[in-house]
Amino acid sequence: MNAPFTLRPYQQEAVDATLRHFRQSDESAVIVLPTGAGKSLVIAELARLARRKILVLTHVKELVEQNHAKYQSYGLGGGIFSAGLKRKESRHQVTFASVQSVAANLDQFRDEYSLVIIDECHRVSGEETSQYQRIIELLKQQNDALKVLGLTATPYRLAMGWIYRYHYRGFVRGSGEEQDKPFVHCIYELPLRYMVNRGYLTRPELVNAAVAQYDFSALAQDRFGEYAERDVNQLLGKHKRVTRAIIEQVMELAAERKGVMIFAATVDHAREVTGYLPEHQTALVTGATDLKERDVLVQRFKQRELKYLVNVSVLTTGFDAPHVDFIAILRPTQSVSLYQQMVGRGLRLDEGKTDCLVIDYAGNNVNLHHPEVGEPKPKHDSEPVQVFCPGCGFANIFWGKTDGDGHVIEHYGRRCQGLLEPGEGDEPAGHNGHPQQCDYRFRFKACPRCGGENDIAARNCGQCHKAIIDPDDQLRDALRLKDALVIRCAGISLDGSGSKLKITYHGEEGEELSESFDFSKPAQRHVFNKLFGRRFASGQAPQVFSSADEVRVMQALLPAPDFVIARKQNHYWQVQVQVQVQERIFDYQGSYRRANEV
Ligand SMILES: [Zn+2]
Numbered sequence: 215m216n217a218p219f220t221l222r223p224y225q226q227e228a229v230d231a232t233l234r235h236f237r238q239s240d241e242s243a244v245i246v247l248p249t250g251a252g253k254s255l256v257i258a259e260l261a262r263l264a265r266r267k268i269l270v271l272t273h274v275k276e277l278v279e280q281n282h283a284k285y286q287s288y289g290l291g292g293g294i295f296s297a298g299l300k301r302k303e304s305r306h307q308v309t310f311a312s313v314q315s316v317a318a319n320l321d322q323f324r325d326e327y328s329l330v331i332i333d334e335c336h337r338v339s340g341e342e343t344s345q346y347q348r349i350i351e352l353l354k355q356q357n358d359a360l361k362v363l364g365l366t367a368t369p370y371r372l373a374m375g376w377i378y379r380y381h382y383r384g385f386v387r388g389s390g391e392e393q394d395k396p397f398v399h400c401i402y403e404l405p406l407r408y409m410v411n412r413g414y415l416t417r418p419e420l421v422n423a424a425v426a427q428y429d430f431s432a433l434a435q436d437r438f439g440e441y442a443e444r445d446v447n448q449l450l451g452k453h454k455r456v457t458r459a460i461i462e463q464v465m466e467l468a469a470e471r472k473g474v475m476i477f478a479a480t481v482d483h484a485r486e487v488t489g490y491l492p493e494h495q496t497a498l499v500t501g502a503t504d505l506k507e508r509d510v511l512v513q514r515f516k517q518r519e520l521k522y523l524v525n526v527s528v529l530t531t532g533f534d535a536p537h538v539d540f541i542a543i544l545r546p547t548q549s550v551s552l553y554q555q556m557v558g559r560g561l562r563l564d565e566g567k568t569d570c571l572v573i574d575y576a577g578n579n580v581n582l583h584h585p586e587v588g589e590p591k592p593k594h595d596s597e598p599v600q601v602f603c604p605g606c607g608f609a610n611i612f613w614g615k616t617d618g619d620g621h622v623i624e625h626y627g628r629r630c631q632g633l634l635e636p637g638e639g640d641e642p643a644g645h646n647g648h649p650q651q652c653d654y655r656f657r658f659k660a661c662p663r664c665g666g667e668n669d670i671a672a673r674n675c676g677q678c679h680k681a682i683i684d685p686d687d688q689l690r691d692a693l694r695l696k697d698a699l700v701i702r703c704a705g706i707s708l709d710g711s712g713s714k715l716k717i718t719y720h721g722e723e724g725e726e727l728s729e730s731f732d733f734s735k736p737a738q739r740h741v742f743n744k745l746f747g748r749r750f751a752s753g754q755a756p757q758v759f760s761s762a763d764e765v766r767v768m769q770a771l772l773p774a775p776d777f778v779i780a781r782k783q784n785h786y787w788q789v790q791v792q793v794q795v796q797e798r799i800f801d802y803q804g805s806y807r808r809a810n811e812v
């Protein structure tokens with residue numbers, strides 16, 4: 215039987231990828247499709263093809279309803295299990311359910327299911343973890359070959375990281391060595407750009423015309439790159455005139471527009487923004503808005519009785535108002551995914567709609583079409599850069615900076631994210647037959663005992679398993695000693711002639727320390743290469759130097775340590791105090807400030 219609907223080519227590809235994956239594996243999988251790509255059609259087709267019982271889970275009743283309606287519209291019959299929709303049907307072959315309702319009625323799910331599909335599956339790594347896990351655990355008791363498929367537009371969230379581990383294009387996600395991820399594989403992914411270029415989504419008109427912009431860059435960020443609400447409120451409180459000017463511009467530009475969504479930074483901010491907008495055309499929706507009231511407001515907005523919808527990060531998923539043609543972003547974010555989600559609210563196709571105006575008033579400096587790096591942005595001007603692995607050749611995407619010619623001049627990558635293809639005749643790589651991650655490290659902590667290279671945050675050596683000295687302990691100890699000297703190194707310079715290479719470390723306040731390496735002595739050459747050669751060009755092109763002259767020629771790309779620790783050798787017969795460099799700490803990560811950092 216043919217499908218009673220026609221899938222777009224990429225939807226068919228997503229379906230094919232799912233069938234292919236589950237034919238050979240029971241491991242969980244994720245499909246990544248941008249908002250508006252028609253996930254519900256992919257779900258409908260998978261449900262149609264399934265011979266046995268399947269369960270489609272999601273966290274909000276609107277999505278349960280939408281997915282079910284799509285399925286019904288093809289003349290197929292499925293049940294709904296959702297307290298919010300006042301229906302508890304679990305006897306159909308296909309059940310569309312809300313996760314809360316199923317978790318509260320587990321006894322009604324004792325049948326053998328072959329597949330669980332989770333829509334908006336990035337929520338699995340969030341607050342509903344235990345509910346989803348409990349349901350999956352229970353269904354696995356009935357069928358230990360149960361397949362779990364997730365769909366999402368945002369496989370990465372700042373506070374949680376990537377939701378899967380292995381990507382089908384041959385790389386691994388996440389810098390941390392082994393965190394648990396809710397899904398194992400990403401089996402299909404489509405970029406937003408594809409959707410726009412093929413005319414499946416409205417073209418975003420990204421206009422750089424903000425009359426005024428907030429500057430959040432001075433605020434402290436947490437480790438996920440987000441700001442504290444109190445700090446944001448304080449900053450915005452000082453810039454009421456800016457907010458008023460922004461909203462005046464929004465209203466001016468909105469004259470030509472049908473529906474305007476404004477993303478505010480905090481609840482206070484949203485209230486202020488709402489106060490500047492025409493009362494009878496504006497709705498405010500926050501996390502605290504009563505659900506019934508929210509439904510009413512959203513309906514009135516969809517019916518165009520209201521023109522402006524102000525919200526605080528509650529309408530980023532599952533909200534569907536195709537007529538929206540103006541997105542004003544007044545909240546800070548460093549996540550490409552979140553940015554895409556906000557903009558995505560305005561990209562659905564609608565009659566007579568030719569583009570969607572997007573203005574960023576928060577100076578986010580996010581490129582809509584950049585890949586998600588998957589780490590908090592380290593500096594305000596950092597950009598995604600492509601860094602090739604000298605080990606396996608994989609093109610990594612890290613935060614970094616390029617010069618005018620596009621050469622990478624710095625990057626924050628730690629370990630190569632490429633997956634190694636097993637060579638001919640090799641055993642399948644890695645444990646559980648999983649592909650193995652390339653072990654090349656761009657920055658690392660060397661184990662003082664065995665020389666093994668470890669992640670810069672590692673506590674124990676991955677090779678000899680002994681504890682690695684914490685650079686913070688090293689610095690603290692040195693700072694306590696009277697005869698030790700510690701400098702924050704801002705740069706190095708070279709000197710010396712012939713086989714002798716003198717390196718001078720320059721502290722940020724003009725202090726200097728130096729040491730010499732004699733390249734005619736193999737042992738000293740070896741130490742130099744381990745420290746400097748291995749880290750050459752931010753680890754992008756490790757070198758083994760055989761002479762001091764070779765080093766001098768390539769001086770510009772030599773790495774500088776972040777800290778240098780030296781000890782005074784004060785012998786009574788010496789008039790001058792001798793200073794001996796003891797430690798050079800590269801790629802420092804810890805609580806001390808590095809040179810030229812605030
Ligand atoms: Zn590699």
Ligand SMILES: [Zn+2]
Binds near residue numbers: 661662
């Ligand atoms: Zn070791």
